Amino acid sequence: MITMEDIIREGHPALRKVTEDVELPPSEKDQQTLEEMLQYLKNSQDEVVCDRYGLRPGVGLAAPQINVNKRMLAVHFVDLKDKLYSYGLFNPRIVSHSVERTYLSTGEGCLSVDREVPGYVPRYRRITVKATDLEGNEVKLRLKDYAAIVFQHEIDHLNGVMFYDHINPEDPFKEPENATPADR
Numbered sequence: 001m002i003t004m005e006d007i008i009r010e011g012h013p014a015l016r017k018v019t020e021d022v023e024l025p026p027s028e029k030d031q032q033t034l035e036e037m038l039q040y041l042k043n044s045q046d047e048v049v050c051d052r053y054g055l056r057p058g059v060g061l062a063a064p065q066i067n068v069n070k071r072m073l074a075v076h077f078v079d080l081k082d083k084l085y086s087y088g089l090f091n092p093r094i095v096s097h098s099v100e101r102t103y104l105s106t107g108e109g110c111l112s113v114d115r116e117v118p119g120y121v122p123r124y125r126r127i128t129v130k131a132t133d134l135e136g137n138e139v140k141l142r143l144k145d146y147a148a149i150v151f152q153h154e155i156d157h158l159n160g161v162m163f164y165d166h167i168n169p170e171d172p173f174k175e176p177e178n179a180t181p182a183d184r
């Protein structure tokens with residue numbers, strides 16, 4: 001199972017690499033790795049398992065975070081309308097997005113960043129993501145607000161981008177242009 005020891009932290013060069021596409025259909029190894037990534041998120045949100053193994057509760061995990069240079073990610077969370085998003089995705093890509101942007105008023109954190117980095121992280125408010133899921137189906141997801149933020153945070157990791165790369169260095173809490181907070 002994946003535990004905190006498997007999650008690499010900022011400063012590790014693997015977090016700044018652009019990942020390679022996964023050959024489809026996936027190898028046994030890639031399939032198992034993605035399943036383990038999704039299981040990490042479920043474990044981390046289960047109080048008993050989380051305490052037993054000292055896991056940090058997470059809503060998303062990208063392969064570079066466990067030092068795997070492959071284009072795959074897992075998410076497990078419910079949005080503000082209590083819709084469950086639970087996916088393991090191969091080769092996810094944003095195929096379209098709104099001009100309008102959104103952000104979390106609390107700012108963002110990262111399982112690979114052991115410090116607070118204050119500031120708004122502007123993201124597209126609506127995105128359409130195409131990918132192949134763990135069952136081998138091609139999926140097309142239309143995402144908005146919090147769900148769009150989580151997926152953009154994880155897809156950024158696949159391109160070597162960290163959330164704080166988006167924070168305005170002059171004024172971290174300056175209201176982003178043409179943006180509506182996702183959590184207010």
Ligand SMILES: CC(C)(C)[C@H](NC(=O)Nc1cc(F)cc(F)c1)C(=O)N(CC(=O)NO)CC1CCCC1
Nearest residue numbers: 057058059060061062108109110111112149150153
């Ligand atoms: C870094 C961390 C603060 C742990 C963040 N969690 C989070 O935002 N809220 C959360 C997590 C839970 F499991 C249960 C719960 F109710 C609330 C997170 O998982 N990530 C995922 C990550 O680091 N992926 O690489 C960071 C989020 C920032 C915005 C989107 C994902």
Ligand SMILES: [Zn+2]
Nearest residue numbers: 109110111112
């Ligand atoms: Zn992260």
